[in-house]
Amino acid sequence: MNIKKLSLEQKIADTFQRKYCVLVGSGTSGLTLLFQALQLSSNQRPLFPSTSCLVAYSAAMYAGTTPEFSDISLSDFTMDLTKLEEALQNNRQIKYIVPTHLYGHIYDVETIQSIANKYSVQVIEDAAQSMGASYKGKPCGSFGLASILSFGHTKVLEAGHGGAVLTDDLVLYNEICKLEKKLQENFLKGSHFSVNDMQENYRKEYYESIRNQTAWNKNSTENLLNIQTNYKDCFVMPYQPTYSEKIALLLDSLSDKTALRLENAQLYKDLLSRDDIDLAQIHEGSTSWRFTFRMDSNKRDSLLAYLRSKNIHCSSWYPYYPRLFEGNEIHLNSLILEKEVVNLWVDGTYSKEQIKDICTHVNEWDFHACS
Structure with a gap:
């Protein structure tokens, strides 16, 4: 089976009921390119749930801005709606909400969208852990201005590489395509490295840095942030078409x-x-x-x-x-x-x-x- 990138992108878009899909090297790469396409300045902030995957927060850093946070609910571990509204009331720098369907648990899609509309901010859906889930009959991955999927390590559809940005906005889609193409060109011009080796080295350093979670201090936090910076290339990378067939088969399953x-x-x-x-x-x-x-x-x-x-x-x-x-x-x-x-x-x-x-x-x- 010979799966072309464009046909796979259409298949993903259809699966998640979106108009447009851009395949990227990872979910983090997709979120980074999305932030860049939205032209966030350093004082325009994305708001994340305060419990989520670190590389989602890293995408904000990679795009040149700073993540903000709102607390989660202990009932389902997704964004606490009251705390979310308080955050938007108190911080006008927040321009985007990035709620996560954490552990596959669906966040309250309609209420969060309603709160976003009230404060004139946009929702970016983090669906990296929720492929296969749905909200009122619509698949996770179909909500907000754009959605992020991941086919990386430990994900529901684990191909070992790849992610996707989904949107219904043609202008935004075209901007992300341009950025992904530029990423491809820069990758081909630059020095080549083994992505798998880099990711393995990252995991070793990452797990070592968080092993003693009760001893957080200035040095340990700076060390972990440095690791995110040093290994940016294994997260913000272009899509590798050699994974297309595997991802297509995973979608079928x-x-x-x-x-x-x-x-x-x-x-x-x-x-x-x-x-x-x-x-x-x-x-x-x-x-x-x-x-x-x-x-x-x-x-x-x-x-x-x-x-x-x-x-x-x-x-x-x-x-x-x-x-x-x-x-x-x-x-x-x-x-x-x-x-x-x-x-x-x-x-x-x-x-x-x-x-x-x-x-x-x-x-x-x-x-x-x-x-």
């Missing part, structure tokens, strides 16, 4: 992959019986990037260590990244989530029988015996 994730998430929900687990209250139509719950911070790290001792994949994403950027207020719910969140795998890494075993381990785990 989207409904099956979504169904598997939801089945596995439901299995966790049905079988986990501990009364110290706090499950999210997610909207209908959400997907599952991971099965995510909260546990009291006094127990959470002990549970993660116990599961890892059983060779069970688990994580505590995401750290509270707003601490990296000076001048931001404290977002209490995100700080709580940083210390309490647990993520378990739903992507097919484990069979249904293995998930049952994982649930047994969690249910039988004795915090006092392990502490």
